[in-house]
Each structure stands twice: as C-alpha cells, then as structure tokens.
Amino acid sequence: MAANPMTQFEVYRIGPEIKVGAFDISFTNASLFMVISSLAILIIFNIGSKKNSMLPSKIQLLAELSYTFVSKMISDTAGSKAKPYFSFIFSLFMFVLFCNMFGMIPYTFTVTSHIIVTFVLAAFIFIGVTIIGFMKHGFGYLKLFVPSGVPVVLLPLIVVIEIISYLSRPISLSVRLFANMMAGHTMMKVFGGFVISLGIVGGWLPLSFSVALTGLEILVAFLQAYVFAILTCIYLNDALNLHH
Amino acid sequence: MIKKYFFQLIFLNLFFIKEVFAAESGGMPQLNPEFWISQIFWLTLTFGILYIILSKLILPKISSNLELRKSQILENIEAAEKQRNDADTKLKEYDDIILKSKLEAKNIFKEVREKTLKNINSKRENLENEINQEIKNAEQEINLLKKSAPDKINKIAIETSSEILKNLIGADVNSSSISAIVNDLSKRNRNKYYDN
Numbered sequence: 218m219a220a221n222p223m224t225q226f227e228v229y230r231i232g233p234e235i236k237v238g239a240f241d242i243s244f245t246n247a248s249l250f251m252v253i254s255s256l257a258i259l260i261i262f263n264i265g266s267k268k269n270s271m272l273p274s275k276i277q278l279l280a281e282l283s284y285t286f287v288s289k290m291i292s293d294t295a296g297s298k299a300k301p302y303f304s305f306i307f308s309l310f311m312f313v314l315f316c317n318m319f320g321m322i323p324y325t326f327t328v329t330s331h332i333i334v335t336f337v338l339a340a341f342i343f344i345g346v347t348i349i350g351f352m353k354h355g356f357g358y359l360k361l362f363v364p365s366g367v368p369v370v371l372l373p374l375i376v377v378i379e380i381i382s383y384l385s386r387p388i389s390l391s392v393r394l395f396a397n398m399m400a401g402h403t404m405m406k407v408f409g410g411f412v413i414s415l416g417i418v419g420g421w422l423p424l425s426f427s428v429a430l431t432g433l434e435i436l437v438a439f440l441q442a443y444v445f446a447i448l449t450c451i452y453l454n455d456a457l458n459l460h461h
Numbered sequence: 462m463i464k465k466y467f468f469q470l471i472f473l474n475l476f477f478i479k480e481v482f483a484a485e486s487g488g489m490p491q492l493n494p495e496f497w498i499s500q501i502f503w504l505t506l507t508f509g510i511l512y513i514i515l516s517k518l519i520l521p522k523i524s525s526n527l528e529l530r531k532s533q534i535l536e537n538i539e540a541a542e543k544q545r546n547d548a549d550t551k552l553k554e555y556d557d558i559i560l561k562s563k564l565e566a567k568n569i570f571k572e573v574r575e576k577t578l579k580n581i582n583s584k585r586e587n588l589e590n591e592i593n594q595e596i597k598n599a600e601q602e603i604n605l606l607k608k609s610a611p612d613k614i615n616k617i618a619i620e621t622s623s624e625i626l627k628n629l630i631g632a633d634v635n636s637s638s639i640s641a642i643v644n645d646l647s648k649r650n651r652n653k654y655y656d657n
Contacts, residue, residue, distance in 0.1 A: 223489060226490045227490040228493075228500070241495075241499055243499050245496055245499055245503075248503035251504060251507040251508075255507045255508070255510065258511060258515070259514055259515070262523070266519050267522075269525075269526040269530065277526075280523055284520070284524070284527065285527070303520070304515055304516030304520050305512060307515060308511050308512040308515045331500060333497045334500055334504055337501050337505075395491070399491065
C-alpha cells in the first residue's frame with residue numbers, strides 16, 4: 218500500500234473491461250466487496266434460519282437477535298404500518314453494516330466510503346419514501362411542509378425551510394455515512410503512516426492511537442449503519458403517519 | 462548516550478514524514494467519476510439480489526421460527542402450569558386420604574379396644590362367677606364333709622375298736638355297746654376337735 222492515505226479509496230478494475238453501450242460496468246474492487254458483503258449476509262442468515270431448534274445455536278441466535286433488533290427499531294420509530302418495509306430496511310441495515318465492517322479488515326476496500334454508493338442508496342430511499350407518501354395521502358402529503366400551529370406571517374418562510382430540509386435529506390443521509398467512513402479510514406491511515414515514519418523509538422504513541430482508533434472505528438461502523446437505518450425509518454414514518 | 466541517540470532518531474525521523482505524505486496529489490478518489498456507473502450497477506445488482514433473497518426466503522423463515530418457538534414456549538408454560546395444578550390437587554387429595562384414613566384407623570382402634578375391653582370384662586365376670594360358684598360348691602362340700610366327718614370317724618372308731626377287741630379277746634363283741642361308748646366319747650370331745 219502506498220503512503221498516501223487516500224489511495225485506499227481508489228477503485229480499480231478486476232478482470233476485463235465490460236462495456237454496455239457507453240457505460241463502463243467493469244467488475245471492480247468495490248463490486249468485489251459488495252458481493253462479499255452480500256454473500257456473507259446471505260450465508261450467515263441462511264445458516265441461522267435453516268434449523269429451528271428449541272435451543273438456538275449461536276449463529277441462529279445471531280440471526281434472530283438481528284431480526285428482533287431491526288423489527289423493534291422499525292416498530293419503535295415508524296409504528297406498525299411500516300411492517301411491509303421491514304425486509305428492505307433489514308437488508309439495508311445489514312448491507313451497510315457488513316460493508317462497514319468488512320472495511321475494518323486491513324487491506325480491504327470500504328464500499329460505503331464512496332459518495333456515489335451512499336448517494337444512490339439515499340436517493341433510492343428518498344424517492345421511495347416520497348412515492349409512498351404521495352400514494353398514501355395524495356396531495357395531502359404536501360401538508361408535511363406546513364407545520365400546524367405556526368403563525369400565518371411566518372408560514373412562507375417555514376414552508377421554504379421545510380422544503381429545503383426535505384430535499385436535503387438524501388444529501389445529508391449519504392454524506393453522513395460517506396464522510397464518517399472516509400474520515401475514520403483516513404485517520405487510521407495517517408496514524409499508521411506516523412508509526413512508520415517515527416520508527417521503533419517514537420512509533421509507539423501513534424501505534425497505540427491506531428489501536429484505539431480501530432475500536433472507535435468499529436463502533437462508528439455499527440453506529441453509522443444504525444443511524445442510516447433509523448433515519449430511513451424516520452423518513453418512512455413521515456410518509457406513513459402524517460403528523461404535521 | 463542513549464538519550465542522545467534517541468533524540469537523533471526522532472530528529473532524523475522528522476525528515477521522512479515529508480516522504481510519507483509525498484504522494485498527496487490525487488485528491489479524493491471518490492470524486493473521480495470513472496467508475497461511478499460501474500459502482501451504481503453493481504450496487505443495484507448485489508443489493509437487489511440480497512433484498513430479494515432475504516425478503517423472499519430467509520426473513521419469513523426466521524419470522525416463522527421465532528413465532529413457532531414463541532408458541533411452543535407458551536404451550537409448554539401452559540402445560541407446566543396445568544401439570545402443577547394437577548399435582549397440587551393430587552397432593553390435596555392425597556393429604557385428604559391420609560387424614561381420612563388416619564381418622565378411620567383411630568376409630569377402628571378405639572372400637573376394637575372397646576370391644577376387646579368389653580369382651581375381657583364379660584369374660585372376667587363369667588370367670589369370676591364360675592370361680593365364685595366353684596368356691597361356693599367347694600365350701601358346701603367342705604361343710605358337708607365337716608358335718609359328716611364325726612359320724613364317719615365314729616364309724617371307723619367303732620370298727621377299729623371292735624377289730625382290736627376281737628384280736629385282744631378273740632371273740633365278737635356286741636357292736637351296739639361299742640358304738641354306744643364311742644358316741645359317748647365323741648360327744649364329750651366334740652367341742653375339743655371341731656370348734657375352731
């Protein structure tokens with residue numbers, strides 16, 4: 218690996234160049250880790266759901282605990298109406314979590330540290346939630362931008378602010394995840410660089426920092442996946458139960 | 462000496478820091494749109510497949526597993542409760558039976574004791590009556606014997622004295638005269654022998 222802390226985010230082609238029309242859809246290291254994460258999720262949850270023993274095995278317990286964790290998260294934030302979207306939010310949470318966690322292994326690639334990936338996910342959620350909102354409430358969904366109990370004088374300003382905040386949702390959602398992952402990995406790389414440059418005498422301090430940062434980054438990896446999923450739930454809640 | 466080397470090492474190291482960050486020129490690879498389409502394509506593909514398999518195959522299975530276990534546990538708890546209640550009632554019944562049988566045993570014991578006591582008493586009374594009767598009979602006999610004893614003795618005395626006289630004299634003596642003498646003697650001595 219090169220010393221530049223940003224080289225870890227470089228995407229490169231694995232195998233031949235695949236072109237569909239003008240688009241380059243070659244298999245890259247990013248694609249590889251998407252496939253690895255998805256496969257890991259499928260393998261773990263397939264084993265965890267295969268056998269239903271009265272006394273669950275460890276892997277079954279893991280699968281069932283994640284199931285109840287996500288289902289509780291959804292019912293707490295979006296209520297019982299969000300049940301049909303459980304599978305989507307579960308897959309989303311697991312996908313982001315596994316991509317983040319695989320990125321914690323040295324010399325791997327972090328899929329979620331790329332703005333385009335997180336933005337596609339966030340934009341899909343944004344568009345989906347908007348469609349759900351309009352389908353459930355028709356044009357009444359626009360009442361989301363008009364909070365009740367606001368003085369009429371302030372209303373034009375509030376509506377503009379609400380619309381901007383609504384439209385910035387996909388950006389904030391995607392940048393939050395991407396920036397957290399990128400910043401964490403860059404910082405670890407920088408401290409790793411310090412270890413080498415300070416050598417055997419002075420390198421211990423950045424090394425210990427690096428160790429501590431690894432723990433912190435694992436926490437962040439989980440937390441950001443959780444935040445991503447719970448914000449999706451909150452947006453879904455807005456669309457399903459119009460509170461304003 | 463060691464301190465000197467230490468500071469020299471750190472000082473020399475500082476020169477290499479420049480080299481560590483030397484390649485900082487490319488900026489953020491994330492903003493290079495070369496592979497954006499490829500990433501979008503593979504993301505949709507992998508996430509789509511993941512979503513379909515999870516939602517159609519795996520999550521319903523986990524959900525049914527959980528439901529099944531829940532209902533099974535509930536059933537087991539119910540069954541356990543039922544069995545405990547059954548056991549409680551059985552225990553009560555058992556206690557009742559033991560109490561009842563204890564009472565019965567006591568009653569039977571009492572009855573038997575009374576019966577046997579009665580039996581013993583009646584038998585004793587009978588026996589006492591019999592014994593009394595026997596004693597009375599014996600007393601009567603003794604009295605009779607007492608009464609008849611002097612006559613008999615007289616008779617014996619008369620016979621023996623007549624025998625003795627016969628042997629002494631060698632001729633029969635008139636028994637009536639002997640009996641008269643014996644009776645006379647016995648009458649005289651009766652008070653001496655029989656007035657106890």
